[in-house]
Amino acid sequence: MSNSGSVSSAPVTALASSLTLAAQQLTAGQLVAFPTETVYGLGADAENPAAVAAIYAAKGRPSNHPVIVHLAPEADIAYWAQNIPAEAHQLIAAFWPGPLTLILQRAAHIPDAVSGGQDSVGVRCPSHPVAQALLRAFKQGKGGIAAPSANKFGHVSPTTAQHVRDEFPAEIASGMIASVLDGGQSEVGIESTIVDLTRLATHGPVLLRPGHISSAQLAAVLGREIAAPDAAAPRASGTLDAHYAPNTPVVLIADAVLENTVQSLLYAGNKVAVMRYHEHRSQALAGLKILAADPAAYAHDLYAGLRELDEVQADVILVEMLPDDKVWQGVNDRLRRAAFDSRDVLQKLLK
Ligand code: TXA
Ligand code: MG
Numbered sequence: 001m002s003n004s005g006s007v008s009s010a011p012v013t014a015l016a017s018s019l020t021l022a023a024q025q026l027t028a029g030q031l032v033a034f035p036t037e038t039v040y041g042l043g044a045d046a047e048n049p050a051a052v053a054a055i056y057a058a059k060g061r062p063s064n065h066p067v068i069v070h071l072a073p074e075a076d077i078a079y080w081a082q083n084i085p086a087e088a089h090q091l092i093a094a095f096w097p098g099p100l101t102l103i104l105q106r107a108a109h110i111p112d113a114v115s116g117g118q119d120s121v122g123v124r125c126p127s128h129p130v131a132q133a134l135l136r137a138f139k140q141g142k143g144g145i146a147a148p149s150a151n152k153f154g155h156v157s158p159t160t161a162q163h164v165r166d167e168f169p170a171e172i173a174s175g176m177i178a179s180v181l182d183g184g185q186s187e188v189g190i191e192s193t194i195v196d197l198t199r200l201a202t203h204g205p206v207l208l209r210p211g212h213i214s215s216a217q218l219a220a221v222l223g224r225e226i227a228a229p230d231a232a233a234p235r236a237s238g239t240l241d242a243h244y245a246p247n248t249p250v251v252l253i254a255d256a257v258l259e260n261t262v263q264s265l266l267y268a269g270n271k272v273a274v275m276r277y278h279e280h281r282s283q284a285l286a287g288l289k290i291l292a293a294d295p296a297a298y299a300h301d302l303y304a305g306l307r308e309l310d311e312v313q314a315d316v317i318l319v320e321m322l323p324d325d326k327v328w329q330g331v332n333d334r335l336r337r338a339a340f341d342s343r344d345v346l347q348k349l350l351k
Helices: 006-028 050-058 088-093 129-141 159-168 168-172 215-223 254-265 295-311 328-336 347-349
Strands: 032-035 041-045 068-070 101-107 120-122 177-180 191-198 206-209 250-253 274-277 287-288 316-320
Touching: 006 041, 006 129, 006 159, 006 177, 032 050, 032 129, 041 050, 041 068, 050 068, 050 168, 050 274, 088 101, 129 168, 159 177, 168 177, 177 254, 191 254, 206 254, 215 328, 250 254, 250 328, 254 316, 274 295, 287 316, 295 316, 295 328, 316 347
Parallel strands: 032 177, 068 120, 101 191, 250 316, 274 287, 274 316
Antiparallel strands: 032 041, 101 120, 191 206
16 A cells, blocks of 8 residues: 555554554453444454453343354464365355355354354454454454444444444443444445355255345355255344344335325325335425445445434335345345334324
8 A cells, every 4th residue: 555645644543553452452352343344343352252242232132142253364264163164165265355254163162152152153254454454453363353233133234433333322432332443334235145054964055144245156156056044044143034123114115006105104194214226206205215226236325224214213114125136135135124023014104
């Protein structure tokens, strides 16, 4: 990186010192929120069970839910996992650093706290430069940072540092979260794709959570199909039916009936917000967000859009249904979960 101008060196110095401090805080067992290319994470030293427990406490998350261990690009994955299959190395070569989490057999010395008591461990090497710099500064790049998304349990994941500050004002004020590193808006915008490789012999590779890296891309590298999760698949909190939800109820609705539904809701005296990817004509909305008709661009803006519409405190956020197409799999998965608790909302609002 060329950095001869004095103009740009000040922020770089500021960042370097905040990274050093954040790495020290992690080493001391404190919590640090940091950017990744998917969403912001709430990190702790993966080898410090008390620090990992503090993540659960801050999030209000059940402690039987495993967290992902983030590793530096140079990290030795054999330190974290055992019986690593060739498939893991193939996927790592193709997609790391990047938005892919692998579930592997946990190495014996890895604390129970990170795996929620399961014998597996989720590992991922993020591509975000600030995440990588933090991982390299922490324990000379040999540590692992356990980090779920930096949001309260069940809520929308954060894609900016401001989202993290909005999510945890009390925890930041009290020092329970020691630092929030700012790395701009997360590029991908939805959480990493998760593949389970712990049951290859019986189930093959299993997709636990769809994301930016599609099952077709994974299948192309492995030369075999990626299975959908079965009842015996490892627990994953992002796979609970209700998840990623704003406070305002979210209802998915087809383009063909969207404008009419808005009119009926307004007529019945409701405050309505709309998120869609087609043009929108009806007036008197409390909020309107038009996202791009492209899966990557839509994912990039999805969570920020939901948070923005949540702020107008409408009675409902109507989200235009997206095509039921593989390329929309990651986004459709998040929208379905965001809408899960609101199935009966329209009937109530239209009474
Ligand atoms: O993109 C991401 O993955 C972000 C960023 C911060 O890296 N992290 C994230 O973490 O989404 P979280 O905790 O919100 O979701 C992680 C998912 C959960 O559904 C968790 O249950 C699953 O990964 N997971 C982690 N370790 C696992 C394991 N050993 N077995 C099964 N699922 C696991
Ligand atoms: Mg999460």
